[in-house]
Amino acid sequence: MGRRATGGPRIRGPSVKILILGAAAGGGFPQWNCNDPVARLAWMGKLRHRTQSSLAVSLDGRHWVLLNASPDLRQQIRDNPQLHPRADAPLRASPIAAVVLTNADVDHIAGLMSLRESQPLALYAHARVLDVLSRNSVFNVLHPDFVERRSLPADSDILLHDKTGNSLGLHVKAFAVPGKIALWLEDPSAARYGSHQGDTLGLEISDGAGKSFFYVPACAGMTPELAERLSGARLVLFDGTLWQDDEMIQAGVGHKTGQRMGHMSCSATIAAFAPLSVQQKFFIHINNTNPLFVDGAPERAQAAAAGWQIADDGMEISL
Numbered sequence: 001m002g003r004r005a006t007g008g009p010r011i012r013g014p015s016v017k018i019l020i021l022g023a024a025a026g027g028g029f030p031q032w033n034c035n036d037p038v039a040r041l042a043w044m045g046k047l048r049h050r051t052q053s054s055l056a057v058s059l060d061g062r063h064w065v066l067l068n069a070s071p072d073l074r075q076q077i078r079d080n081p082q083l084h085p086r087a088d089a090p091l092r093a094s095p096i097a098a099v100v101l102t103n104a105d106v107d108h109i110a111g112l113m114s115l116r117e118s119q120p121l122a123l124y125a126h127a128r129v130l131d132v133l134s135r136n137s138v139f140n141v142l143h144p145d146f147v148e149r150r151s152l153p154a155d156s157d158i159l160l161h162d163k164t165g166n167s168l169g170l171h172v173k174a175f176a177v178p179g180k181i182a183l184w185l186e187d188p189s190a191a192r193y194g195s196h197q198g199d200t201l202g203l204e205i206s207d208g209a210g211k212s213f214f215y216v217p218a219c220a221g222m223t224p225e226l227a228e229r230l231s232g233a234r235l236v237l238f239d240g241t242l243w244q245d246d247e248m249i250q251a252g253v254g255h256k257t258g259q260r261m262g263h264m265s266c267s268a269t270i271a272a273f274a275p276l277s278v279q280q281k282f283f284i285h286i287n288n289t290n291p292l293f294v295d296g297a298p299e300r301a302q303a304a305a306a307g308w309q310i311a312d313d314g315m316e317i318s319l
Ligand code: MLT
Pocket: 025, 026, 027, 105, 106, 107, 183, 184, 218, 261, 262
């Protein structure tokens, strides 16, 4: 554990290791049916392909926690040796000890099905999301005797544990952010499509000794509470779905605004973060139409000038 000895040198604890498994929004980049000018560059091989938004986090480098489980999880595991079963491990083994979900978006839960079947695992999610999982019996492919589903209430500091109760050393504090229910759960006849508090969470992950970062892959607006929470943070990975709110309409590939989909636009986010003194800022969960994918795009320069970096698959950050 990191601590500061009075009058002495700072004793550093183990670093918080963050692996960006996927940087793209739902559908990945390029999405199978997207042919807008940005996706076209990817189809032409001129831009790197990206998998769907997810992080892996570890304190000891041996036990990892997934923040969201993307449909690309199998590829993400293959691409990141830290997540392979180790050579000296038992015949059934994985360094992945737990999963924390921010919402029930298909890009954040479909990867659970790759975590079949009788492997001990702890699964943390808001009660609203646990309810969705329990109503869809296909998720029982994560054998209920081996996978423990644990409630992740908002605004509680929770020390993450593996299935057998060993501490993973990392704390999570979930908090509700403006957003909406997952697309595939929308009820057209209900107010706000049936969205409730807790349908979209941001996460603060910490080592319990002063180092922490935020992962907020979906957020529809900056509230005063959220601004206060993020103010002065070391690191924030934030919703980078669209550059402009009407970008999909302008590109002719959809009829929805970012607001309708539960996402604030990067241009609005850059302005909202300007007074917050966040040390390191990354856009993540980036949509096919977003020019941030394009090297040399003026929007990329604009983001960089405001101190923003663009998440990419395989990036490693340590705190
Ligand atoms: C979103 O972030 O808006 C959703 O992932 C949309 C989707 O399910 O494609």
